[in-house]
Amino acid sequence: MDTQLNSLLNKITALGGALSTSQTYRSRLIKQLRSWIPFKSACFTTVDPRTLLSTGAITDEDIEAIHDGLFKYEYLHSDYNHFHELVNSMEKVATLSGATNGTMSKSPRYLNVLKPAGLHDEMRAALVANGMCWGFLTIFRQEGQPFFSEEERQLLSSLAPFMAVMLRDRSLPRSTVTVDGMDPMPEPGLLLLSETLDILSYNAAARQWMSLLQDAEGLDAASLPRPLRAVCFRALSENDRGTVYSTSAHTRVRLRDGSFASIRASFLHGPDALTKLAVTLEPANTTDMLPLISDSLGLTERENEVISGILRGLSTKELAQSLFISPYTIQDHLKSIFIKTGVNSRRELIWQLHSKYSLSPS
Structure with missing residues (x-):
């Protein structure tokens, strides 16, 4: 079994070549997985590790047809095997x-x-690496096929952590190249939707953002992007629970050019009885992206705070004062950050965050 498992893991690694995107990798993996565990259909979703909301999915047509139903039973109803x-x-x-x-x-x-x-x-598989979830994989059998066996479940369990690492390594933002004549990022977009996710109104920028998100997932102009649907269902579920304020109806989505969009949804209260949702779409900023970079590199929350201070230009003394710790502790955190990011100084760290991950001070 160890020899067979090693062979499968080698194939998983080969599928995720250095130049493969997350979308390409997931498409190839679904095709390969069918030869190991027979199934009818699949849905392979990347997620925001902080909110567990979709950042884009690869699905078969029959699953896309029931995707909203799956979202409803994930966020709005009690059932078995919720991803969270x-x-x-x-x-x-x-x-x-x-x-x-x-x-x-x-x-x-x-x-x-x-x-x-x-x-x-x-x-269903939650793809977790080092305590952070980077994706969900669901495979389905049709009526007349047998149940998935325990041996098949154990096989997928053995493969899942390695799949998670491949998704994590493709989640990091990368520096994007500006091409002469390329359209600039749209201004912040605003959508107003009904409870059933029908679009009621929108501004011009929202139409541009919708097109970018549809292009990222290979959807047609009539399809609501899956990450947008996910944040809306999360907002609806929080309202059902009576949550007064929450930032969890938020996800960050990589676009085709390597830049990231930030999507947030909130439940609107008003004099009429109609449920409405407001969705904002805008370029992801440093505050949005730094947690994703930190999660991908295995940085701690405190190390994340130190980097945030460095990007604001704070000295070691100022960092220590703002975080209520000693300068010596700041130096210890910096050493750990340098090791994890592969740099030797603050200057190199700032350069890498800006040039490699397109992250600049807010």
Whole structure:
């Protein structure tokens, strides 16, 4: 088994060549995975590690047709194997048949979404590396096919951490090249949507952002981008729970040119009884991107705070005062940051954040 597993891991590594994008890697992996674990359809989603919201998905057509239903049962209804539960569970991979002990009718998601679409069992994987989740993979079997076996679940469990590393390594922002004549990033966009995610109104910039997001996922102009849907369902779920204020309805999405968009959704209250959602779309700034870089490089929250201060031009003494720790502790944090980022000085660190990750002071 060890020899077979090593062979599969080598193939996973080969699929993610140095120049492959996350989207290319996921498409190739789904194709390869079918030869190891037979299935009818798949959905392979990258997620924001801080909010666990979609940053883009690779899906089959039959899954795209029920995607909104899957979102609803992920965020708005109780069911088995919610992804946020898998992320925090010892077992990161689970089957619906296993969770229901073979009685699929126990699952509302199965009864109302999967079964009407001709689907049967599903296997879900939370792709976690070093405590941070970088994606979700779901594979589906159709009616008439057997349940996923425990051996298949264990195989995917063995492969999942390595898949997570490949996604993490492709999540880092990279310096983008400005081409003469290239359109500048749009101004902040604003969308107003109904509870059923029908677009009620929008500004001109929002239409530009929608086009960029659709292009990033290969969607047509009539399709609502999946990350946008995800933040909306999160906002709806927070309102159902009576959350007064939350920033978790937020995700950062890589566009085709390597830049990042920041998407936020919030529930609107007003005199009429109609549910409305406001969505803002804008270029991701330093505050948005620094946590993603930190998570990808394995930096701690305190190291993240130190880098934020460095980008603001604070001295060691000023950093120590602002964080209520000693200058010696700041120096210890800097040493750790230098090791993790592969630099030897503050100057090199700032240069790398700006040139390699397109991050500049806010």
